[in-house]
Amino acid sequence: MRAQQQEAWCACWSCQHPIQKDSMVLRxxxxxxxxxxxxxxxxxxLAVAPSYTLDFKQVDESYIRLxxxxxxxxxxxxxxxxxxxxxANTATLNACxxxxxxxxxxxxxxxxxxGQRASTSNEQTTIDDxxxxxxxxxxxxxxxxxxxxxxxxxxxxxxAACEGAIxxxxxxxxxxxxxxxxxxxxxxxxxxxxxxxx
Amino acid sequence: MALLxxxxxxxxxxxxxxxxxxxxAVGIDLGTTHSLVAYYGERGHGDKGDVQxxxxxxxxxxxxxxxxxRGEECVAVGYEALACAxxxxxxxTSIKRFMGRGIDDVAGEDTLYPIxxxxxxxxxxxxxxxxxxxxxxxxxxxxxxxxxxxxxxxFAVTKAVITVPAYFDDSARLATKDAARLAGLQVLRxxxxxxxxxxxxxxxxxxxxxxxxxxxxxxxFDMSLLRLRKGVFQVLATGGDCALGGxxxxxxxxxxLHKEGWTGSGDKAQDLRLVRQLRxxxxxxxSVSLDDGVVLTREAMEEAxxxxxxxxxxxxxxxxxxxxxxxxxxIRGVVLAGGLTRTPIVREQVESFFHRPPITGMDPDQVxxxxxxxxxxxxxxxxxxxxxxxxxxxxxxxxxxGLFERxxxxxxxxxxxxxxxxxxxxxxxxxxxxxxLQGEREMASDNRSLARFVLDDIPPMTAGAARIDVSxxxxxxxxxxxxxxxxxxxxxxxxxxxxxxxxxxxxxxxMLRQSAEHGRDDMVKRLLLQARVEGRRLLSAVDSxxxxxxxxxxxxxxxxxxxxxxxxxxxxxxxxxxxITRAMDALEKATEPFAQRRMQEAMRSALKxxxxxxxxxxxxxxxxxx
Numbered sequence: 001m002r003a004q005q006q007e008a009w010c011a012c013w014s015c016q017h018p019i020q021k022d023s024m025v026l027r028x029x030x031x032x033x034x035x036x037x038x039x040x041x042x043x044x045x046l047a048v049a050p051s052y053t054l055d056f057k058q059v060d061e062s063y064i065r066l067x068x069x070x071x072x073x074x075x076x077x078x079x080x081x082x083x084x085x086x087x088a089n090t091a092t093l094n095a096c097x098x099x100x101x102x103x104x105x106x107x108x109x110x111x112x113x114x115g116q117r118a119s120t121s122n123e124q125t126t127i128d129d130x131x132x133x134x135x136x137x138x139x140x141x142x143x144x145x146x147x148x149x150x151x152x153x154x155x156x157x158x159x160a161a162c163e164g165a166i167x168x169x170x171x172x173x174x175x176x177x178x179x180x181x182x183x184x185x186x187x188x189x190x191x192x193x194x195x196x197x198x
Numbered sequence: 199m200a201l202l203x204x205x206x207x208x209x210x211x212x213x214x215x216x217x218x219x220x221x222x223a224v225g226i227d228l229g230t231t232h233s234l235v236a237y238y239g240e241r242g243h244g245d246k247g248d249v250q251x252x253x254x255x256x257x258x259x260x261x262x263x264x265x266x267x268r269g270e271e272c273v274a275v276g277y278e279a280l281a282c283a284x285x286x287x288x289x290x291t292s293i294k295r296f297m298g299r300g301i302d303d304v305a306g307e308d309t310l311y312p313i314x315x316x317x318x319x320x321x322x323x324x325x326x327x328x329x330x331x332x333x334x335x336x337x338x339x340x341x342x343x344x345x346x347x348x349x350x351x352x353f354a355v356t357k358a359v360i361t362v363p364a365y366f367d368d369s370a371r372l373a374t375k376d377a378a379r380l381a382g383l384q385v386l387r388x389x390x391x392x393x394x395x396x397x398x399x400x401x402x403x404x405x406x407x408x409x410x411x412x413x414x415x416x417x418x419f420d421m422s423l424l425r426l427r428k429g430v431f432q433v434l435a436t437g438g439d440c441a442l443g444g445x446x447x448x449x450x451x452x453x454x455l456h457k458e459g460w461t462g463s464g465d466k467a468q469d470l471r472l473v474r475q476l477r478x479x480x481x482x483x484x485s486v487s488l489d490d491g492v493v494l495t496r497e498a499m500e501e502a503x504x505x506x507x508x509x510x511x512x513x514x515x516x517x518x519x520x521x522x523x524x525x526x527x528x529i530r531g532v533v534l535a536g537g538l539t540r541t542p543i544v545r546e547q548v549e550s551f552f553h554r555p556p557i558t559g560m561d562p563d564q565v566x567x568x569x570x571x572x573x574x575x576x577x578x579x580x581x582x583x584x585x586x587x588x589x590x591x592x593x594x595x596x597x598x599x600g601l602f603e604r605x606x607x608x609x610x611x612x613x614x615x616x617x618x619x620x621x622x623x624x625x626x627x628x629x630x631x632x633x634x635l636q637g638e639r640e641m642a643s644d645n646r647s648l649a650r651f652v653l654d655d656i657p658p659m660t661a662g663a664a665r666i667d668v669s670x671x672x673x674x675x676x677x678x679x680x681x682x683x684x685x686x687x688x689x690x691x692x693x694x695x696x697x698x699x700x701x702x703x704x705x706x707x708x709m710l711r712q713s714a715e716h717g718r719d720d721m722v723k724r725l726l727l728q729a730r731v732e733g734r735r736l737l738s739a740v741d742s743x744x745x746x747x748x749x750x751x752x753x754x755x756x757x758x759x760x761x762x763x764x765x766x767x768x769x770x771x772x773x774x775x776x777x778i779t780r781a782m783d784a785l786e787k788a789t790e791p792f793a794q795r796r797m798q799e800a801m802r803s804a805l806k807x808x809x810x811x812x813x814x815x816x817x818x819x820x821x822x823x824x
Contacts, residue, residue, distance in 0.1 A: 064430050068584055072613065072674045073387070076577045087673060091615035098610070 042096035052167040223357035225570025230417030234567040238575035288325035296332035298369030337380035359574040363418040364390035365438030392422035394569025395535035407530035415536035417443040435521040454502035596633035596642035617669035629654040
């Protein structure tokens with residue numbers, strides 16, 4: 001996404017004034033018309049530095065500030081077109097907010113932000129990696145044998161370790177390692193749903 | 199109106215002259231048992247405006263959601279309808295429960311009227327010889343509320359914010375919007391009832407943090423969890439039951455009474471109304487005795503309704519579970535809405551569930567309409583508050599094997615848009631049928647069917663080669679639009695999800711045509727109302743001008759002005775718009791020289807001791823004023 005940004009400029013839909021194609025520019029400097037998002041990268045939209053560990057308070061503040069700017073309710077007297085843009089932008093903003101708050105989606109978006117494609121982003125249902133498969137089966141058995149509290153503690157421990165590994169790989173820009181950990185996270189989360197109930 | 203232009207800046211005698219029908223929207227709570235209408239009014243100068251719930255001529259704010267129907271005709275609404283005893287008149291209540299519902303949804307329910315299947319399996323209520331659609335009946339209630347507002351405000355009301363239960367599905371929301379359309383109202387926004395209740399409270403207290411709204415009404419139960427900060431009301435999760443409310447309380451209490459040996463009158467509707475009175479009395483009394491010696495104690499009543507209260511708390515528990523990582527003790531306050539929350543047992547149970555006494559500062563019957571009126575104002579004149587709501591139920595498609603595939607999960611913030619890609623499963627497949635559903639169950643058939651449509655003209659390809667993007671868009675009213683597009687051809691099909699249950703498009707068109715015919719009478723009435731208001735306004739403007747600067751008139755001039763005044767004063771009492779307009783023209787003409795003289799006088803006093811430049815810029819300022 002990021003790598004193939006060719007046209008950096010476009011015309012304001014309302015007054016044709018040239019505007020930089022950048023999600024940070026929300027309104028036309030001349031006519032103040034709301035501009036559509038040209039980017040659905042959640043880190044760009046919510047204006048937070050790309051990192052796996054996020055300051056969620058800052059994400060929340062950014063989200064609320066942008067909602068206050070773009071929510072359709074803020075455009076009661078606007079033209080139908082501007083209302084449509086407000087609704088579409090708010091939908092994008094809501095999706096981005098959801099992505100950042102979700103551990104797996106955030107990791108996949110982080111790779112996409114760097115122009116990397118996570119192999120787990122498509123809807124695959126089987127595990128190709130024999131080591132990962134073995135690993136998951138062992139953990140599943142282990143959790144099934146322990147009592148609920150212990151299973152939950154053990155699961156959360158694995159989850160934290162996996163998220164830590166994703167963060168570490170991202171900091172070192174080691175995309176292969178990050179991709180492996182992201183796939184692992186995907187199966188861990190599913191295991192969590194099955195065994196500990198989310 | 200030359201006279202009106204002469205006044206000091208900031209001292210406009212009528213601060214919202216231009217407001218009127220274009221800028222004023224009302225808030226409407228269309229309830230199962232009661233409905234209300236309110237608007238946000240300014241109270242003169244300097245005073246902070248606030249919500250005014252509009253009462254009828256007898257000063258009653260509540261309009262019982264009841265209609266008295268004689269054949270096709272509605273002969274009475276509200277209290278008058280409930281009091282109707284004519285043999286050929288059918289009194290219909292609790293219409294909201296049937297909004298957007300299909301015949302299969304209400305199967306096995308204990309309803310007061312025979313239910314029949316209309317076109318496409320839509321519910322119709324049989325009242326004597328005729329059947330009615332719930333949408334058309336709701337429109338009659340909305341029309342009564344609109345007329346009440348027009349009488350109070352003195353001008354035509356065309357815009358409204360209408361509240362709906364948070365748990366209303368897409369069909370019920372659309373049915374509500376259709377009803378408004380039939381009643382001549384443009385819906386600025388459908389607002390969820392618990393969110394409206396939070397808005398009514400939140401602004402007063404200026405509190406920040408997590409709040410729960412427990413909204414138990416005549417027919418529906420809703421619970422929403424919200425985060426409040428700096429005027430932003432962010433709904434985190436919501437849940438409810440659209441068939442859990444006072445009506446169910448009444449049914450169970452009636453059953454308990456029958457067990458005690460009460461026989462009742464034999465008229466189901468009348469019995470239930472009596473039961474409701476008894477139930478409400480028991481909120482303040484320990485026991486009541488019926489005519490035939492049967493005694494109902496509060497304890498027995500509470501025992502009868504306890505399972506229903508428990509069901510509501512179970513829903514609260516589920517909502518808490520949906521809002522991950524939030525426990526009961528994180529909640530800073532519980533807001534109560536809906537008449538049922540007056541019941542002591544409900545309050546006690548809520549208190550013990552949430553570990554704190556609920557907030558009860560406002561009349562639970564009026565909280566929702568307050569919020570609606572505030573949002574109506576925010577959407578017309580702007581406000582610093584912002585409502586961020588969620589969709590209550592998951593939306594998705596039926597996939598192979600009759601499974602339900604979620605596209606937008608419940609409690610997703612709205613507006614929302616999500617696209618999913620599907621493919622063909624047979625070689626050479628040229629069409630794909632899409633079945634849009636709403637609900638939480640795994641099997642498609644267990645969920646609510648919203649619409650079916652077919653995307654055809656897919657170019658024949660091998661199975662799995664076609665890429666069909668299906669996008670779901672939910673707008674700020676919580677209404678769904680589905681679009682499907684085959685990528686290689688760009689062939690697009692777009693449907694506004696028309697519910698299978700509600701009003702069919704033909705019915706809607708026929709009814710709109712009908713209401714356009716009635717509409718002519720309505721329009722005449724509205725124009726008259728408007729003319730009257732304008733006439734009165736002119737009278738008071740001339741009046742105050744004469745008080746201020748009467749000395750500028752010659753005696754003969756004064757005489758002709760006074761004459762024109764009395765003609766207009768008489769015209770506004772009468773019923774013809776033309777008379778009023780003519781009298782207004784005459785009065786304006788009579789006051790013209792006087793107005794000019796006043797203008798010169800004002801200029802002269804403004805000129806004293808000032809340079810021409812000052813005056814020109816002052817005039818410029820005046821011109822720029824709206």
